[in-house]
Amino acid sequence: MKRIHKERDRLLRRLARVAGLVGSGGALACLLWPGAATTGELVVGVVLCAAIALLVVLHTSRGAVLPALGVVAVAIGLIAILGTGSVLDPPTVTAMCILGGVASASVAIPLVVRPRGGLLVAGLLAAVLAATWIVAAWGHDLRAPAVATAAGWGACAVIGAWIDRAIADAADRIAEVGRAHEAERLASELEAQQRQDARVLHDTVLATLSLLAHSGVGVGVSALRQQAGDDARLLRQLRLGAPLDAGSTAIFSPDSDDDDELSTTFESVRQRFARMGLDVNWHGAGQLALPRETLDALLGALGECLENVRRHSGVSEADVTVTDDDHTVRAMVTDAGSGFEPDAVDHRRLGYAESVVGRLHTVGGRARIFSSPGSGTTVMLEVPKP
Amino acid sequence: MSLRGRETLGLRDRGFRRPSRSARAAGDVRDSHGGRRLATGITIAAAIVIAAHLVHAIALAPYYVPPAPGPWPAWIALGAVVGVGVIARSVSRQLPDWLYIVLLAGLAVPVWLDVSATAGQLHNGVTPTAAAAAGAVLMPVAAIRGSRIPLLVASIIAAVLAVEAVVQVGRAGPFVVPGLAVAASAVVPTMLVMLALTGFRRLVGRELDLSLVQSTVGTARSAVGMRASEELAQLDFDAETLLDDVGSGRIAIPVPPDAAERAGSLAARLRVRLIEGRTDTWLRHAVTESAYLSDHVTVVDPTGSAGLLSQAQRDGLLLALWLLVAEHPKGSGPPLGVQVTCREASDDTLAEPAFAMSIDVSGVSRRRVDPGTWDAIGSVGEHNVIAGADGFRIDITCRVQPNPHAGSPSARGAARPRGTLNG
Numbered sequence: 001m002k003r004i005h006k007e008r009d010r011l012l013r014r015l016a017r018v019a020g021l022v023g024s025g026g027a028l029a030c031l032l033w034p035g036a037a038t039t040g041e042l043v044v045g046v047v048l049c050a051a052i053a054l055l056v057v058l059h060t061s062r063g064a065v066l067p068a069l070g071v072v073a074v075a076i077g078l079i080a081i082l083g084t085g086s087v088l089d090p091p092t093v094t095a096m097c098i099l100g101g102v103a104s105a106s107v108a109i110p111l112v113v114r115p116r117g118g119l120l121v122a123g124l125l126a127a128v129l130a131a132t133w134i135v136a137a138w139g140h141d142l143r144a145p146a147v148a149t150a151a152g153w154g155a156c157a158v159i160g161a162w163i164d165r166a167i168a169d170a171a172d173r174i175a176e177v178g179r180a181h182e183a184e185r186l187a188s189e190l191e192a193q194q195r196q197d198a199r200v201l202h203d204t205v206l207a208t209l210s211l212l213a214h215s216g217v218g219v220g221v222s223a224l225r226q227q228a229g230d231d232a233r234l235l236r237q238l239r240l241g242a243p244l245d246a247g248s249t250a251i252f253s254p255d256s257d258d259d260d261e262l263s264t265t266f267e268s269v270r271q272r273f274a275r276m277g278l279d280v281n282w283h284g285a286g287q288l289a290l291p292r293e294t295l296d297a298l299l300g301a302l303g304e305c306l307e308n309v310r311r312h313s314g315v316s317e318a319d320v321t322v323t324d325d326d327h328t329v330r331a332m333v334t335d336a337g338s339g340f341e342p343d344a345v346d347h348r349r350l351g352y353a354e355s356v357v358g359r360l361h362t363v364g365g366r367a368r369i370f371s372s373p374g375s376g377t378t379v380m381l382e383v384p385k386p
Numbered sequence: 387m388s389l390r391g392r393e394t395l396g397l398r399d400r401g402f403r404r405p406s407r408s409a410r411a412a413g414d415v416r417d418s419h420g421g422r423r424l425a426t427g428i429t430i431a432a433a434i435v436i437a438a439h440l441v442h443a444i445a446l447a448p449y450y451v452p453p454a455p456g457p458w459p460a461w462i463a464l465g466a467v468v469g470v471g472v473i474a475r476s477v478s479r480q481l482p483d484w485l486y487i488v489l490l491a492g493l494a495v496p497v498w499l500d501v502s503a504t505a506g507q508l509h510n511g512v513t514p515t516a517a518a519a520a521g522a523v524l525m526p527v528a529a530i531r532g533s534r535i536p537l538l539v540a541s542i543i544a545a546v547l548a549v550e551a552v553v554q555v556g557r558a559g560p561f562v563v564p565g566l567a568v569a570a571s572a573v574v575p576t577m578l579v580m581l582a583l584t585g586f587r588r589l590v591g592r593e594l595d596l597s598l599v600q601s602t603v604g605t606a607r608s609a610v611g612m613r614a615s616e617e618l619a620q621l622d623f624d625a626e627t628l629l630d631d632v633g634s635g636r637i638a639i640p641v642p643p644d645a646a647e648r649a650g651s652l653a654a655r656l657r658v659r660l661i662e663g664r665t666d667t668w669l670r671h672a673v674t675e676s677a678y679l680s681d682h683v684t685v686v687d688p689t690g691s692a693g694l695l696s697q698a699q700r701d702g703l704l705l706a707l708w709l710l711v712a713e714h715p716k717g718s719g720p721p722l723g724v725q726v727t728c729r730e731a732s733d734d735t736l737a738e739p740a741f742a743m744s745i746d747v748s749g750v751s752r753r754r755v756d757p758g759t760w761d762a763i764g765s766v767g768e769h770n771v772i773a774g775a776d777g778f779r780i781d782i783t784c785r786v787q788p789n790p791h792a793g794s795p796s797a798r799g800a801a802r803p804r805g806t807l808n809g
Contacts, residue, residue: 003758004593011585019578026570033563090511091563098567101438102574143445151438155431155575162427163582169423170590178597185601192615193606195622202660205625206653212632213650215640229633235626239619355657 008167012110012160013060019156020056020071023103024049027078027095036091041081045095048078052103059107065114068107072124075104076131083135083142096145100128101152108153109160118161125153198238203303204272205231211276223275269303273318278310284322290329294363294383298331301367304355305333305379313337313377329383336376342369356381424586425529428579432525435575439522443515450503450512460500460516467492468523475530486531490539493520497543501550508558513568514547521572525579533580537573544573595677596708602672603700606693621656628652667693669726672704682711683724691728691741694786695766702765709759710747720776722749740785743767748777 028049031037037045051074059067079099082092108121128149136142195202208231211224270280290298302320309318315337322331356367356379365383443457450456471489475481500517521543524536551558551565558565628649631637637645669692673679685692695703703726710724725746743766747755752773763769767784 004589007589007593011582011589014585015578015582018581022574026567030563030567033560036560036563090560094564094567144442147438147441151434154434158427158431158434159578159582162424162430163586166421166424166427166586167589170421171593174590174594174597177594178600181598182601182604186604188615189605192618195615195618202656205629206657208629209625209649209653209656212628212641213646213653215643215646221639224639225633225635227633228629232626232630232633235622235629239622239626 004167004171008113008164009063009110012113012163013063015159016106016109016156017056017060019109020060020103020106021053023098023101023106024052024056027052027098027103030091030095030098033091036089036095037082038085041085044081045078048074048081049103052078052099056103056106060110063110065111068111069124071107072104072128075099076128079128079145080131080135083132083140083145084138088140093142093144096132096142097148100132100145100149104128105149105152105156108156112157112160113164118157121153121157125150128153195238201231201234201238203300205235207272207276207303207307220275220277223277227272227275266299269299269306273306273310276310277316278306279317280306281317281319282322283319289385290383291363291386294365294386297359297363297365298329298381298383301356301359301381302331302333304359305381309333309335309337309377312340324385327385329385331381333379333381334376339371339373339376341373342371421529421586424583425526428529428582429526431579432522432575435522435525435571436519439515439519439571442513446512446515449507449510451507451510454503454507457500457503457515460496460503460514461519463499464493464496464516464520464523467496467520471527481531490527490535493523493539493543496520497546501546505550506554506557508551508554508561508565511561511564513565514550515568517543517547518568518572522575524576528576528579529583533576533583537576537580540573540576544569547572592678592712596704599672599676599679600701600704602668602675603697603704605668605671618656618659621652621659625652625656666690668700669693669703673707678711679707682722683707683726685726687726687728689728689730691730691743691784692726694739694741695784696787699766699784702762706745706759706762706766709756709762710745710750712756720749723747723777740767740783743782743784745780745782746777747779748774750777752778 028046031042031045031049052071055067055070055074058064059071079096082088082096085092104124108124111117111124112121114120129146132142132146132149204227208224208227212228266282270282273280306318306320309315313335315335318333318335320331320333322329324330360367360381360383363383365381367382368380369377370380371377440461443461447456447458467489470492471481474485474489497514497517497520500514504512504514521540524540528536547569548566551562551569554565555562628637628645631645632639632641641649667687667690669687670685673683673685692700692703707724707726711722723746726743727746728741728743730741745763752771763780763782767782769780769782772779772781
């Protein structure tokens with residue numbers, strides 16, 4: 001059974017329980033009116049009303065059909081006992097109305113949504129009406145209970161049936177909304193993914209933003225303007241959904257399928273640093289067959305290292321050497337600058353741990369630093385080959 | 387994608403706001419689609435109840451003792467009020483508030499006419515009919531305009547009728563009982579309708595929430611979430627604006643302090659956005675985004691293991707959490723708490739890659755849990771249940787596919803049929 005049907009049945013049973021208990025309690029209250037029933041009738045009435053309440057609870061806790069039939073049968077029995085008495089006073093008639101129109105009718109709410117529930121409910125209603133009609137042969141006017149019974153059953157059955165339809169409608173619509181939402185989520189995830197993937201672009205944006213955060217000190221005005229303009233243009237292209245690995249914007253995300261890609265990408269990195277006053281000399285392989293993710297990580301880490309050289313080394317030149325063997329690609333970033341004592345510097349402060357080591361770790365690579373004060377710095381970056 | 391104001395950017399994980407389109411569609415479901423169908427049913431039921439009262443009125447009409455005018459003036463007044471309401475609603479879908487109040491107040495006319503016509507006649511068996519029918523008229527009103535005020539009005543009508551019956555007790559004797567029963571018939575149907583409506587709305591709200599949260603199941607191993615993705619776009623856009631201003635010379639160099647500060651904070655937030663989210667998984671997003679789960683469920687998953695689960699396992703886990711939380715009756719007993727913890731498998735003898743997950747449930751006993759929960763958990767992995775003092779713990783060994791990198795999120799989502807949770 002579908003889960004939403006389970007929920008529906010639970011709701012219907014809760015309604016039936018409230019109606020059934022109100023009905024049996026109400027009928028009992030009528031019988032308790034002084035002089036309304038003989039002592040014998042009262043005892044039977046109390047027992048049978050309690051039995052109806054019990055069966056209602058039984059039926060509405062699990063939804064079994066048998067207790068529901070029991071509710072109707074006991075109600076018919078009580079109607080018959082009350083209706084065949086010698087005197088029929090107003091409280092008794094009222095009790096019969098409530099028995100027929102509320103207590104027994106309550107089971108119609110959950111029963112009507114069962115397979116062939118409509119027939120079942122109609123049959124039960126007919127049984128109660130027929131019983132009332134037969135009892136009327138004892139000479140009492142029982143039109144009021146009959147009308148109350150028909151109305152009560154009708155109203156309960158309609159409520160049950162339309163709750164069922166309403167839930168079915170809502171379920172369809174919910175599924176629709178859910179599908180739309182899923183599409184929206186996938187689109188937004190994809191977009192976020194693309195933006196996160198455009199790491200090389202974000203590296204240069206972050207570098208430029210950092211420069212601006214320091215008021216652009218130490219970089220030529222026109223170089224900074226040009227750099228900012230370039231970055232803004234690339235961000236706009238990313239926003240407008242330009243193809244992420246088109247030739248002219250290879251800085252976005254190099255694709256290893258294209259042989260020229262690496263050198264193109266490297267050239268743009270070189271230009272970026274050249275504008276900011278650091279000349280980078282490239283040695284070694286110009287083509288690397290690496291998965292895109294790995295290449296992104298390597299180039300990102302490389303960019304971070306060069307940024308560190310630019311900021312901290314005090315020289316305006318750095319060398320990048322790329323070598324590879326069967327298992328590993330190594331990139332060495334070397335400068336002849338001031339150097340430092342690797343153990344004495346908090347790597348976190350350089351953004352090294354997160355931007356270099358973290359990047360390489362995600363693709364299974366690692367980084368090592370060789371440096372000492374006065375003798376320059378070499379950073380070795382390694383990523384595994386597929 | 388809409389670009390939100392930047393003052394909202396710092397907020398994260400504090401209350402999830404659905405993207406407006408989904409939220410609007412969600413409200414739509416509750417208010418119009420199923421709700422309209424339900425209102426139709428309630429109207430039919432109300433018509434049946436009113437018809438019964440009318441039959442009662444016809445049966446009673448000969449027993450009215452002159453000079454009482456009989457039941458008809460009250461019924462005509464009731465018909466007038468209902469007629470105005472129906473016409474007004476068919477002209478404009480949204481009934482203006484003032485007309486709504488006038489119509490509710492207008493119900494006092496048939497009630498008053500009926501009460502004054504039947505006063506002092508209860509000993510003949512003559513009870514109000516149109517006044518009780520006025521109570522039934524409120525059933526569809528409750529469905530269309532919120533149920534509190536109609537229920538209040540119905541209670542007032544019932545109270546008036548009950549008082550009318552009780553004050554005649556000296557003369558009417560046992561006829562007070564049908565008088566009181568008629569009074570009750572003015573309010574009981576509306577009460578049932580109110581129960582039906584609240585139950586229906588709650589049901590639809592929950593199903594909707596689940597349906598929306600289900601969309602997290604289709605995401606890739608690590609997912610940034612919908613909010614984060616919008617924020618990243620916003621950050622990129624802000625950076626673009628700033629850089630463009632610098633590039634085009636609108637901002638002077640050296641950069642003025644406020645722009646420098648803006649650049650610094652943008653860089654910091656962008657850096658965080660770009661490197662974070664690696665261990666955020668669908669599970670975290672599902673819990674954050676669900677109005678029902680977020681109050682009770684916490685996720686401890688430092689390595690993002692939940693992202694390794696397959697679609698079927700995710701479906702099962704989400705449904706199990708759902709059922710655990712859903713079964714809790716509101717406002718009774720200790721507060722319900724569910725904590726999902728993922729950690730490395732302690733058992734290295736397993737041939738396949740796996741990790742251990744435990745679900746600590748407090749505030750609900752094992753017996754009260756929906757049986758469907760165990761089926762759902764069974765689809766996540768082998769599990770055993772350990773009973774505790776005020777709850778229980780479910781330990782699950784989650785076997786995972788060796789290769790979790792299976793295609794792009796969109797491709798995976800498309801390949802997966804929706805709604806498997808309902809099975």
